[in-house]
Amino acid sequence: MSNPVLIIGAGVAGMTAAVELADSGIKTVLVERLSTTGGNALNLYKAFPTDDCFYCFEGNRWRPGIRKCFYRSALTEQPNIDLKMNSQVEEISGLPGNFSVKLDIGPQYVDPKKCTMCGLCIEKSKAFSLVSPQCQPQAVVYDPEIEDTGTTSAAEECPTKAINLDAKSTKKIISVSDIVIATGYHEMQPVNVDEYGYGTHPNIITQLELARILDPLGETKGVLLRPSDGKPAKRVMMVQCVGSRDENYYAYCSKICCVFALKHAAILTQDHEDVEVSVVYMDIRTYDRYEKYYRDTRNAGVEYIRGRVSRIEPQDDGSLDIIVFDSLLNKYLKFSVDIFVLSSALEPSAGSSQIISSLGLKSASGFIGAINPETEVVVGNRIYACGSALGPSEVPESVTQARAVVSKILQSKE
Numbered sequence: 001m002s003n004p005v006l007i008i009g010a011g012v013a014g015m016t017a018a019v020e021l022a023d024s025g026i027k028t029v030l031v032e033r034l035s036t037t038g039g040n041a042l043n044l045y046k047a048f049p050t051d052d053c054f055y056c057f058e059g060n061r062w063r064p065g066i067r068k069c070f071y072r073s074a075l076t077e078q079p080n081i082d083l084k085m086n087s088q089v090e091e092i093s094g095l096p097g098n099f100s101v102k103l104d105i106g107p108q109y110v111d112p113k114k115c116t117m118c119g120l121c122i123e124k125s126k127a128f129s130l131v132s133p134q135c136q137p138q139a140v141v142y143d144p145e146i147e148d149t150g151t152t153s154a155a156e157e158c159p160t161k162a163i164n165l166d167a168k169s170t171k172k173i174i175s176v177s178d179i180v181i182a183t184g185y186h187e188m189q190p191v192n193v194d195e196y197g198y199g200t201h202p203n204i205i206t207q208l209e210l211a212r213i214l215d216p217l218g219e220t221k222g223v224l225l226r227p228s229d230g231k232p233a234k235r236v237m238m239v240q241c242v243g244s245r246d247e248n249y250y251a252y253c254s255k256i257c258c259v260f261a262l263k264h265a266a267i268l269t270q271d272h273e274d275v276e277v278s279v280v281y282m283d284i285r286t287y288d289r290y291e292k293y294y295r296d297t298r299n300a301g302v303e304y305i306r307g308r309v310s311r312i313e314p315q316d317d318g319s320l321d322i323i324v325f326d327s328l329l330n331k332y333l334k335f336s337v338d339i340f341v342l343s344s345a346l347e348p349s350a351g352s353s354q355i356i357s358s359l360g361l362k363s364a365s366g367f368i369g370a371i372n373p374e375t376e377v378v379v380g381n382r383i384y385a386c387g388s389a390l391g392p393s394e395v396p397e398s399v400t401q402a403r404a405v406v407s408k409i410l411q412s413k414e
Ligand SMILES: Cc1cc2nc3c(=O)[nH]c(=O)nc-3n(C[C@H](O)[C@H](O)[C@H](O)COP(=O)(O)OP(=O)(O)OC[C@H]3O[C@@H](n4cnc5c(N)ncnc54)[C@H](O)[C@@H]3O)c2cc1C
Pocket: 008, 009, 010, 011, 012, 013, 014, 031, 032, 033, 034, 037, 038, 039, 040, 041, 044, 046, 047, 048, 049, 087, 088, 089, 182, 183, 184, 185, 186, 187, 207, 208, 211, 256, 260, 263, 349, 350, 351, 386, 387, 388, 389, 393, 394, 395, 396, 398
């Protein structure tokens, strides 16, 4: 029997590659460093271009009864997918077709096959939590770093005996034929971009943080509240290109931040009453079909200011005065806002540079670089990449690239 395919990263791209390879009869080992699959998409609420709930993606024949929900999809049921959560690839050696991969497999404190998500352990101890109601595998997680007196009784009283507090991490060496890198992106924490004051005031947040506020499953249950004092927020300002198109941070355009900022502006004006939204920009890059977000939000009263933010002055009542230089009017304007949202750069995920150097791959601004632009997903001999591991990308593009990888692997196995 031929070796399985290794997929690193279980975001939308990695999950798509795993499910489609598995459905084609190819064994896969899907390695995810976190305790739930889904990657960044798990925390985004509504998805452009369709504005569907982000939890709903294509279903498949392994869970046909459930409405299109990707996160309750085949990952744990498909016999051809060996899902390794809390795990990392430590070392890769060997030759294409027969790579030798050393895995560090994290401790399995909670057995997802036994956990019924009854919530008893969460009531007993802070060390147990549910990452998201949509998490996959459907199980609570345990954090051994959180010391709590209730953990032992939680383990003893778990009705299905799903908890093993003594679980240890293990090392395993496997042979794989091909490697798919689907390690995604990270939203830059703009702490060093002094002019925007991130980290100095709780009402200065990033777009990913705004997505959590807008999400009915988030902490505020979708109600727009100021992080500083929990009071209703009525005025939101966004600023584009934070850390992108900037030689001091990332020279590239992060490509999708105009679209997701405008998606958030549309949600704020459509789903929240009397909220004023303004966007400070250099250029609005709503490529292709996404121009509709620009038109719709303009029609809904979103104010667009071409220029740059010059100063932020926190006020005693928790609001922020933002001084903006409007380059079209050639003058300074002052705005009073409740929440200031930074459209921060999308950067390569932690560990990308190590993967690039250990496998001798090309780098494209720190993301994985293609050998040849025409076959974007081929990054080495029997090594492929898809999704945001190749650079900032939207979900439809990530899924298309994952399918291109699947097609390449299937051709090579013929
Ligand atoms: C604020 C915001 C809003 C967005 N809104 C939309 C939208 O509405 N529509 C849309 O189409 N797109 C949207 N996007 C883009 C979307 O998030 C990406 O297209 C999508 O997440 C890419 O999926 P991915 O699998 O390539 O990467 P990721 O989602 O980043 O997943 C990568 C996975 O790999 C894991 N991983 C990383 N490194 C390792 C490693 N070394 N070992 C093991 N595992 C590893 C990570 O933990 C993660 O689970 C938005 C992005 C942002 C920031």
